[in-house]
Amino acid sequence: MDSEGYYQAITRKSPFIAWIHNISLNQQKYIKSKFKDLNLGHDVRYIMFIYDNPNCSQEDLVNMFSQSKGNIAKVLRKLEDLGYIKRQINPENRRKYMLTTTERGEDLVPTFRQISKDWEKEVGITDEDYELIQRIQEIAINAMKLVEGE
Template identity: 70%
Template structure:
């Protein structure tokens, strides 16, 4: 019996291939909803800053496992476009606190609603809490596995 193939992966593909597929398709959906913007996957940084007022660039580096240079470039773009602002941290004048602007604050609820709509459309429900917790555990273990190397 042959496996069904979806977007280049099949029933016997590794579990992580399916997770990657879910992520890519969610990104494509979100991009279609935000077609007037050029955010791509980088909107996650605006959302992190929205959820963590006064966070630092280092917080983003650690959370998303990205280089300092890559994060700096993305933040510069969002700052130039008026979605975020940097303010000198009064406790450490060499560091900046990141916050969203009013423009960023207007964007965040729209993004959240589209994300909820996507989850509803693909069948993710409140009853999937156990699955979500298990996936979080796997993600954390994966991050720790790399940290230890």
């Protein structure tokens, strides 16, 4: 922080959402720095989503991460080429794929979760913050619902 109270282009007077966005960006930078030897960057979040939601679809990722179909397709192709995920045709709809993690992708999960816990500890997130975290989750869900109907 400089003498005028600026942090990475936001100030103490910046809106709440700017601070949330800043937290997210800095967590992604931290995670990317820990996975730089794997050439994954923040794409690891897609592996985690697929791991936590086996047989999800590309459309599920588009909706979850608010990314374009083209961007998600590109990332999935990369993750498949690197051996972290696999796509299988959905027997109920042959035009769609079901996504699962491979053994290589599953091996990454404990490391990622530990790095996330380390980040939380380093930035000062504690067990006492549980109620605040729940409230922010509620706000995020309300925000998603607000734009779903648009």
